[in-house]
Amino acid sequence: MPPLVRRCAGLTLACLLLIHPAWQPCVCGDDVVSFRNDIAPVLIAKCQPCHGPKKSSGDYRVDSFERAMVVGADEIVDRIESEDDDFRMPPDGDSLPKQQRELFARWLDQEATYDDLNPKASLISIVPGIQHPAAPGHYLRSIPVTALAFSKSHTELYVSGYRELLVWNIPERTLTKRIPNLPPRIRCIDMHPSRPLLAVAGGIPGRLGEVRIIDQNTSQVLRVLHRSDDMCFSARFSPDGRKLATAGADGTVQVFETDSWIRTHRFANHSDWVQQITWNQASTRLASASRDHTAKVFDLESNKRLTSYTGHDGNVYSVCFAPKGDDVFSGGSDGKLMRWRVEDGKTVREFARQQEAVYQIGLLPQTQRVAIASGDPYLLSIIAHNAGEPKRFSPGDTEGQAANLSAAVSFDERLIAAGDRHGTVRVWTTENHQLMAEFAARPE
Numbered sequence: 260m261p262p263l264v265r266r267c268a269g270l271t272l273a274c275l276l277l278i279h280p281a282w283q284p285c286v287c288g289d290d291v292v293s294f295r296n297d298i299a300p301v302l303i304a305k306c307q308p309c310h311g312p313k314k315s316s317g318d319y320r321v322d323s324f325e326r327a328m329v330v331g332a333d334e335i336v337d338r339i340e341s342e343d344d345d346f347r348m349p350p351d352g353d354s355l356p357k358q359q360r361e362l363f364a365r366w367l368d369q370e371a372t373y374d375d376l377n378p379k380a381s382l383i384s385i386v387p388g389i390q391h392p393a394a395p396g397h398y399l400r401s402i403p404v405t406a407l408a409f410s411k412s413h414t415e416l417y418v419s420g421y422r423e424l425l426v427w428n429i430p431e432r433t434l435t436k437r438i439p440n441l442p443p444r445i446r447c448i449d450m451h452p453s454r455p456l457l458a459v460a461g462g463i464p465g466r467l468g469e470v471r472i473i474d475q476n477t478s479q480v481l482r483v484l485h486r487s488d489d490m491c492f493s494a495r496f497s498p499d500g501r502k503l504a505t506a507g508a509d510g511t512v513q514v515f516e517t518d519s520w521i522r523t524h525r526f527a528n529h530s531d532w533v534q535q536i537t538w539n540q541a542s543t544r545l546a547s548a549s550r551d552h553t554a555k556v557f558d559l560e561s562n563k564r565l566t567s568y569t570g571h572d573g574n575v576y577s578v579c580f581a582p583k584g585d586d587v588f589s590g591g592s593d594g595k596l597m598r599w600r601v602e603d604g605k606t607v608r609e610f611a612r613q614q615e616a617v618y619q620i621g622l623l624p625q626t627q628r629v630a631i632a633s634g635d636p637y638l639l640s641i642i643a644h645n646a647g648e649p650k651r652f653s654p655g656d657t658e659g660q661a662a663n664l665s666a667a668v669s670f671d672e673r674l675i676a677a678g679d680r681h682g683t684v685r686v687w688t689t690e691n692h693q694l695m696a697e698f699a700a701r702p703e
Contacts, residue, residue, distance in 0.1 A: 291369060291372075292362055292365045292366035292369060293374050294324070294366070294371075294373050294375070295374050295375055295386055295387065297362055297366070298362070298363065298366055299386045300386050300389055301359060302321050302382060303382050303383060303386065303389075303466065303467065305355075306321045307322055307382070307466060308466055310322070311466075312488050313465050313488070313489065321382070322381050322382055322488060323379055323380060323381050323382060324373050324379075324380070324382070325378045325379050328378075340360075381486075381487070381488060383467060383486045383487060383488055384486050386486075387483075388469075388471070388480055388483035389467070390440060391422050391439075391443075393422070393439060394420060394421055394422040394423040395421065395702075396702070397701075397703050398701045398702055398703070400682075401681055401683070401699055401700070401701045402420070402421055402682055402701075403664055403679070403680045403681070404419055404678025404679060404682055404683070404684055405444070405445060405664050405665055405678070406419040406446055406447050406448045406459075406460075406461075407448065407665045407667035407676050407677075408448040408450050408457070409667055409668070409669040409674065410426075410450070411450065411670055413429075413669045413670065413671060413673065413674060414428060414429055414430060415427065415428055415435065416429055416667070416676055416684065416686065417448050417450075417457070418678065418684060418700045419445035419448065419461075419665070419678070420437070420445070420700070420702075421443060422440075422442065422443050423437050423438055423439050424437070424438040424445070424448065424457075424473075425437060425700055425702065426438065427684070427698065427700065429674075429686055430696070432698040434702055437702070438457075438473060439478070440471075440480055441461065441471060442461040442463055442471075443463055444461050444490065446460050446461050446490065446491070446493065447459070447460040447461075447491075447494050449494055449495050449496055450475075450496070451496050451500055451517070452496060452500045453500050454500065455476050456472060456473065456474065456475060456481075456517075457472070457473040457475055458471070458472055458473075458494040458495070458496060458503055458505075459473060459494070460491040460492060460493055460505065460507070461490065461491060462487075462490040462507075463490075464489065465489055466488070466489070467486075467487075467488070467489075468486065468487040468489050468490045468507045468509065469483050469484070469485060469486050469487075469491055470483070470484045470485045470494040470503075470505045472503075482520050484503070484505060484513075484520065484522075485506075485507060485511075485513050487507055487508065487509045488509070489507065489508035490507055490508045490532075491506070491507035491508070492507050492508065492532065492533065492534045492535065493505065493506045493507075493533070493534065493535045494506075495536055495537060495538060496517070496538075497542035498540055498541075498542050499542040500517060501518070501542065502514055502515065502516060502517060502523075502559075503515045503517055505536075506534070506536045506547060507532070507533060508532045508533075510527060510529045510530060510531060510532065510533060510549075510551075511525055511527045511533065512525070512526040512529075512533055512536055512545060512547050513525050513526075514545070514559065524559060524562060526547075526557050528555055528564045529547065529551050529553070530549075530551045531550040531551035532549060532550040532551075533547050533549050533550075534550060534574070534577075535547070535548040535576060535577050535578055536548075537578050537579045537580060538580070539580045539585075540580065540624075543559055544556055544557065544558050544559065544565070544580075545557045546579070546587050547578065548576055548577055548578040548589060548591070549574075550574045550575075552569065552572075552574065552575060552591075553567050553571075553575065554567070554571070554575045554587065554589040555567050556601050565601060566601055566602070566603065568587070568589060568597075568599045569604070570595075570597050570606045571589065571591040571592075571597065572593040572595075573591055573592035573593045573616075574592040574616075575589055575591040576590060576616060576618050576619070577589065577591075577618060577620045578590075578620065579620045579621075579622045579629065580622075581598065581643055581644075582622065582627050582643050583627070583643075583644070585601040585602065586598050586601065586607060587599055587600075588610070588643075589620075590616075590617025590618070590631060590633070591616065592616040593616075594612050594614060594615055594617060594633065595609055595611070595612050595617065596609070596610040596612075596613075596617055596620070596629075596641070597609055598643075610629075611639060611641060611649060613631070613633040613634065613639075614634070614635055615633050615634020615635050615662060616634045617633045618633060618634070618662070618663065618664050618666075619631070619632040619663070619664070620632075620666075621666045621667065622668065623640075623668060623672045623675075623689060624672070625672050626672065626689065627642060627644060628641060628642055628643055628689075629643050630652075630666060630668070630675055631666075632664070632665065632666035632677050633662070633663060635662070635663075636660035636661060636662065636663065637651050637663075638651070638652040638666065638675065638677050638687070640652065650692055651692070652677075652685075652687045660681075660683075661679040661680040661681040661683070662680045663677040663678065663679050663680075665678040668689075673688060673689055673690065674687065674688060674689065675687050675689050682699055682700055682701055683697065683698070683699055683700070684697070684699075684700045
């Protein structure tokens with residue numbers, strides 16, 4: 260064994276896993292320790308931050324079963340049980356809880372069987388949906404509002420919280436429901452157009468990315484999709500409701516059938532985070548916004564990228580298809596709202612230039628307008644086919660206003676909401692741009 264790998268094995272809990280296993284999948288009974296269910300979640304939580312794809316101390320990684328199996332078992336067991344702080348693992352803090360040590364010991368006694376089909380698969384892709392810790396009963400301070408979605412009744416607003424979704428009654432400005440078992444950071448909320456389903460994208464930076472499908476009536480998690488080693492940023496149901504598209508820090512755009520949740524497409528054309536995706540009205544194409552400074556359009560029928568747009572001078576945060584035709588709007592860190600053609604990726608025109616980044620674009624097809632949320636503390640509404648003079652949504656109390664990080668348009672397009680960096684949510688009417696509700700989205 261190379262000295263560097265052996266030295267690394269003594270540094271973290273990663274070594275708990277490092278034994279020579281039986282490689283064939285197994286069927287686990289009640290008394291059998293499951294690698295997928297019992298061992299892998301601990302490795303992800305305790306080892307992967309230092310020994311994963313982003314950071315691999317000592318050139319040693321534990322983000323797959325195969326990679327973890329490069330050192331032997333004798334030293335592992337010795338280090339787990341050692342009372343010597345310089346020898347024991349993990350090296351920092353207390354040793355593993357007794358229950359976890361016994362769990363690993365039982366797994367070793369049972370020949371360390373691997374109970375999945377592919378030992379090369381990432382750990383995060385094989386574990387069942389992790390049960391996230393409960394959200395705090397009340398928040399000591401407000402947190403940035405990074406995702407919003409209207410209910411179909413337009414009277415409730417789903418707001419990103421810490422390990423939960425917060426459902427607020429808009430007219431009464433009251434918290435009516437809390438949906439648990441979600442990751443600490445939530446970046447996108449989308450509602451199925453006809454079924455009681457929610458898609459929630461988020462994760463733990465540098466450790467976990469996922470999209471959770473939630474039954475809106477029961478608040479139960481039905482599926483966990485697009486599991487990866489870093490954040491998922493976007494999840495959008497197609498207008499016809501038959502597909503779900505997801506995107507994240509792994510640089511991929513993935514498409515799933517909503518009847519079976521089978522993945523049908525995977526596009527890996529971006530070289531950096533994909534921060535948002537959107538569908539065209541026909542549910543046949545996807546547009547994506549990426550930290551690689553490009554926006555792209557993908558065609559599902561041909562399974563190909565159609566075009567790349569390079570007209571931004573920085574990160575691209577948001578995209579949406581124009582209300583009519585095949586053009587796309589995109590916004591990014593350069594503060595520009597650009598309209599460009601799918602056929603050749605050429606700029607049609609620059610529609611707006613904000614002093615701060617454009618984080619979100621909201622589409623209002625019935626009125627042929629687009630709304631943009633940006634680092635500037637107000638929302639703008641712009642005519643989609645002719646920029647003209649932008650209309651500002653009444654900002655309400657301007658004292659203490661902050662950058663708007665998220666925005667959502669109601670299904671009937673009568674309301675638009677924005678969430679800012681200070682945890683405040685505002686809701687306006689789209690007809691007269693007047694503020695109708697403003698509240699701090701924080702359980703107290």
